[in-house]
Amino acid sequence: MATDINGNEIKYSFGLWTVNWEAGDPFGNQTRAFMARDLDSLRKLKDIGADAFTFHDADLFPDDATDEERNAAIDALKKVINETGIVCEMVTTNTFSGNQFKDGAFTSSNRDVRRYGLRKVLRQVDLGAELGATTFVMWGGREGVEYDNSKDLYDAHARYAEGIDTVASYIKQKGYDMRIGLEPKPNEPRGDIFLPSIGHAIALINTLDNGDIVGLNPETGHEQMACLNYTHGLALAMYCGKLAHIDLNGQHGPKYDQDMVFGHGDMLQAFFTVDLLDNGSPNGGIKPYGGDNGIKTAGYRHFDYKPSRTETEAGVWDSARANIEMYELLSKKAKEYRNDPKTQELFKRAHMAELAEPTLAPGESVLDFVKNVQVSDFDTKAMADVDFGLVELHQQALRHLIG
Ligand code: GCO
Numbered sequence: 001m002a003t004d005i006n007g008n009e010i011k012y013s014f015g016l017w018t019v020n021w022e023a024g025d026p027f028g029n030q031t032r033a034f035m036a037r038d039l040d041s042l043r044k045l046k047d048i049g050a051d052a053f054t055f056h057d058a059d060l061f062p063d064d065a066t067d068e069e070r071n072a073a074i075d076a077l078k079k080v081i082n083e084t085g086i087v088c089e090m091v092t093t094n095t096f097s098g099n100q101f102k103d104g105a106f107t108s109s110n111r112d113v114r115r116y117g118l119r120k121v122l123r124q125v126d127l128g129a130e131l132g133a134t135t136f137v138m139w140g141g142r143e144g145v146e147y148d149n150s151k152d153l154y155d156a157h158a159r160y161a162e163g164i165d166t167v168a169s170y171i172k173q174k175g176y177d178m179r180i181g182l183e184p185k186p187n188e189p190r191g192d193i194f195l196p197s198i199g200h201a202i203a204l205i206n207t208l209d210n211g212d213i214v215g216l217n218p219e220t221g222h223e224q225m226a227c228l229n230y231t232h233g234l235a236l237a238m239y240c241g242k243l244a245h246i247d248l249n250g251q252h253g254p255k256y257d258q259d260m261v262f263g264h265g266d267m268l269q270a271f272f273t274v275d276l277l278d279n280g281s282p283n284g285g286i287k288p289y290g291g292d293n294g295i296k297t298a299g300y301r302h303f304d305y306k307p308s309r310t311e312t313e314a315g316v317w318d319s320a321r322a323n324i325e326m327y328e329l330l331s332k333k334a335k336e337y338r339n340d341p342k343t344q345e346l347f348k349r350a351h352m353a354e355l356a357e358p359t360l361a362p363g364e365s366v367l368d369f370v371k372n373v374q375v376s377d378f379d380t381k382a383m384a385d386v387d388f389g390l391v392e393l394h395q396q397a398l399r400h401l402i403g
C-alpha cells in the first residue's frame, strides 16, 4: 500500500470505459465486444485494488435508451456500488460518439446540437451528484475543426466558455459538492481540438463567471502528444489552484493517443509525475496531490488507458493491475529518492531552497531596486561559475529508479 509524503494512503480509480473497451480501431473490428457495459468489471476493479471508478452516461446506457432502460441501468449500477463499496468519484458525458456531435457539442455552429449537448451534460451532472461524484469531467473531443475556416473562431470560444460556465452555474444553483475538470487534448478525433493544452484551458477558465469551481483534468498522453511535459503541466495547474482531477496513462511522444498503461510510455517522466503527486515540490510550495492546492480534489490516482487490442479478457485485468503496480513501484522509488540524505545534499548543491526566496527583498520596491542596484554591481563571472550539479542530481534520481 503506497502512501504520500504525509502518510495518506494513495487511492486508485479507473474509468469504466477503460477495462470495458471493446477494442475496435479505425482499421479493425472489435476484439472484445463481449466486454461492453459489463458492470461486473466494477467488482473486478475492486478486487485488483481500485477504490473508485468513473463513467460516461454512454458507458451505462445508450443515448437512445428509454427512461425505463436508463433507470434499470442506474439501479443495476447502484446495486454493485452498494455490494462492493466502490466509490463513484467522477462522472463525465459522452458528447463525441453520437453522429449529432460530428461537428462539436458546445461549439457546434448548429444551436439545436448545442442545446441538446448542454441538456445531456446537465442530466449527467444530476446523476453524478446522486451517486456522490465530486468531480465532473468535460473532454471536448469533437470541439474543434479540421479546417481553420470551418467556424467563427471567436464565437466558438465564446460558446465553449458559455457552455462550461452554464454547467458550473447549474452545479452551484443545485448546491452540489462538485468541481468541473476540463480535459485538454491537442487533436484526435478532430484535426485540431479547442483548448489543446493545460495552459489554453487555464486561460479560458480565467474568463468565466463561475471559474472558481472549474479546474483541469490533465491526461499524461495528451500533453505528451503535443511534445509538452506532463509533470510541468501538473505543476502549473497546482500552482494556479486548478488541478481538479488527473488521467494517468502511457505515451511514447508525439503520436496518436496511445493510451498505454501508466509508466509503459515515458517512464522517466512518469517517475517525476509520481514524485510531484506524492511528495509535492521540494520546497513545499506544491502540496502532495489531494492536499490543499487551491481547487478541492478527492486526489484519486485515476487511470484512463486502453487495454491493448491484442489482449483477451485475462490481458485486460493484467493491464489494469499493471497500472496500479507501476504507480506503486514508482511511488516507492520516489519516496526513497526524496528520503536519501544524498538527495538532500544534492538539492543544496542545486540551490533548490534559494528558489523559494522572493527575488526582491522584503519591502524592496522595484523603484528602490532600480535606484540602489546597478547592473554593473554584479559579478557575472562569479555567477557564470556557480555550480548546480544538475547532472549528478538527475543521476541520483536514476540510481533510485533503476538501481
Ligand atoms: C480520450 C479521452 C477520454 C476522456 C473521457 C472522459 O482521449 O478519449 O482521454 O478518454 O478522458 O472521455 O471525459
Ligand code: MN
Pocket: 219, 221, 222, 257, 259, 304
Ligand atoms: Mn485520451
Ligand code: MN
Pocket: 139, 183, 219, 247, 304
Ligand atoms: Mn482522458
